[in-house]
Amino acid sequence: MKPVRVRFAPSPTGYLHVGGARTALFNWLYARQKGGTFVLRMEDTDEARNTDQARQTIFDGLRWLGLDADEGPEQGGPCAPYSQSERQSIYALAIAALKAKGVLYPCFCSRERMSALRTTQEANKLPYRYDRLCRSLAPDAIAARLAAGEVPAWRLFVPEGKTVLNDMVRGEITVEHADIEDIILVRGEGTPIYNLAVVIDDHTMGITHVLRGEDHLTNCFKQIIIFRAMGWEVPAYGHLPLILGPAGEGKLSKRKHPEAALEHYQVRDFHAEAFINWLVLIGWSFDDKTELMTRAELVERFSIERVNKSGARLNIEKLVSMSGDYIRRMDSASVRAKVCFHLVKAGLIAEPLSAESERKVTAIAAAEHERLKAFGDIVEMSRWAFADDLPMEEKALKNLKKDPGNALMLRDWAATLCDPLPDSATMEGAARAFCEARGVGFGQFVHPVRAALTGRTAGPPLFDCVKILGVQHSQHRLLRGADLAHSAAS
RNA sequence: GGCCCCGUCGUCUAGCCAGGUCUAGGACAUCAGGUUUUCAUCCUGGUAACACGGGUUCAAAUCCCGUCGGGGUCACCA
Structure with a gap:
């Protein structure tokens, strides 16, 4: 084969x-x-x-x-x-062969005549198609007009009969040649129209199978006619459904x-x-x-x-879901590299990375890994981690102001944070103890703290956020949050 | 309008060619519940479709015809 x-x-x-x-x-x-x-x-x-x-x-x-x-x-x-654009000489050669075989014939009809013809056809509800006037031009008449300097376009001589295409995806499709127009294949200036260039290219490039969109299905019959007229082997075709x-x-x-x-x-x-x-x-x-x-x-x-x-x-939606699926299966180092690339590109961190940036990128990548649907999303997802004076989401602000005791709680908890931060699990244990000691539910603690830290209501696990920010920034934000909560409470 | 193609859950689809095992399967979305500090993940369950009408047949999502609906294409564009 x-x-x-x-x-x-x-x-x-x-x-x-x-x-x-x-x-x-x-x-x-x-x-x-x-x-x-x-x-x-x-x-x-x-x-x-x-x-x-x-x-x-x-x-x-x-x-x-x-x-x-x-x-x-x-x-x-x-x-x-x-x-x-670089194959014109190949086309010129092929066109000469096409003319020699009588696959093409010159057409001297003006654009004016064509549009008039079309108007008539439209009015009479006839299919808009070239009436093949120039097909009947006698050889000496053609020679005379050529000699007089008239520049013809060249049309495909569609023979009698029909063409059967055995499409790889659609099966057998038959079109009567009576329904196919003698389309122009060569411009007056001598260059080929798409339908001709494709055939010449597919032939000279030895293409065996053509898989393309269904929008080319109609063209296909014209192309097959050219292939056959030239005695060239017709490739197998498969027309794909449109998106x-x-x-x-x-x-x-x-x-x-x-x-x-x-x-x-x-x-x-x-x-x-x-x-x-x-x-x-x-x-x-x-x-x-x-x-x-x-x-x-x-x-x-x-x-x-x-x-x-x-x-x-x-x-x-399905792409989003699938991409998230694939990303979740990636190893953390690869995700980190992607995250780093996008944060740099967005100008959130600068290259070469400082030790602090290295640390932060790693923490963010780890924290957001399971939430990522597309790598570029990381920028908007983690903007909160880079500016202390970021705007606060309305719902977050609400969480902050919900309880009059929030301001004090935030300040007190900020005071418990110290360098170096323990791991998230340890921090959580301490926080739970902290809540118990003041008789506050963990939920009442978590929401305002998240609001103060990130200005948002959704994101990575809370203590991962603390780790991402580091002690200094966390404390700074907790205090700022306390101020915001306080201003509302009073 | 001519010609051509297509028609299963909201969406992508399996099943159709070789009719019965399809009270139509899966995925995404959606809804409900569980896990969880939010979100996300993960787990469980639910809602939801053979365009319509004829015919063939013991039997049709599957075969045939028609209707309707959607799409493509009709340039000296590609």
Whole structure:
């Protein structure tokens, strides 16, 4: 059997779409499973704007997901170049061959005629399609117009008949050629339109399987017609279901949904393996129970036969849950490294880390490990630990003022803290004794203390918070809390 | 509008091809309870779906037809 060659062919529009990321993943998985080749190809013929930045976004996204290409713009390969913008000479050659075979015919119809035609068709409720006027042009008429300096576009000569596609995910689909337009494949200036460039590229790059979004299903028939007309081997196709917006309203678009861009997830820094696991489950499943799978297991288990046909909505909640799951399974050193990275990036601590920062980062990472859903979340989760004059949440303030005795309790307890702080369990024991001695319930102690220390009502276990802050800052905040409580009580 | 695709809990899905074992399974979300100093974790339990209508059959989520609903695509864009 021929070795598998698959490709991911994004257009550098400035962001990598999650749907694109999933397409890349499925292709990558398929290539790895079959011992095939995964090629990355830039479809950058049209959009010229900030191409470099846009290309970089795609490289970065794929790198984040660990979807390494075997051939592509970065690594090169036997079919280089891998950017359509650099393949014009290849296209020119192929186009000449297409013309020679009569697959293309020149069309001199003006845009004005086309829009007029369309208006008429619309008015008569006819399908909007080219009426094939230029098909009947006699060779000498064509020669004359060419000689006169008229510049034609070139259209696909769609023959009589029908095309049957045996789609790997959808099964057999038949389309009558009467329903296919003689689309323009070559611009007046001589460059190929997408549908032609894809065919030339897939052919010259020896692509054996094309896995792409369902939005290409209609294009597929035109492409197959070109392949056949040229006598080229047609690759196997599999059209993946689309990823819909959270409300099920059409496919995800960057404009309407920030979660359409991969960057959205990269910035928050979800666990990459969890993200992959979540992504693969959109439109594919292994069985009725298994959800958590390693990359190696996915490579082994992935199958196009089990890809769904219907579109799927994004369930971000599930990603959050999965990412939290993955993070909880990480060892503390790895979590600490991630936490450190984000705190530095947010400017909460500075590199090189002081001994105090080292200590603090370790304490925060340990305390928040089980609460983390995405690494980037650590910044907002632990902001309280870095500024003594942070604003107090309303509910926290309420807890502080709840009991008139709070002010005194906070001051008294602050006085019991001393350097070095014992471990959390010991501190808790002491605190419980402290409460018992003054006849206060532990709950009445915990809430105002948490409020004073963190300004919040939720967070890590209380004594871990004390450890994170250290004696000095803890005492300082307890006293400040006492003042706040007092001002309310009086 | 033409053509094409799709339709199981709120969401992602298993089951459908090879009809019975499906009083439809799992996960996330949600609700209730337990553990706990808050949150989180963890544990237990609950609510919740075969779009609709015909047909075939002893038997249909599973096969057939129709209806309705959703989506995709119709550029000298990709």
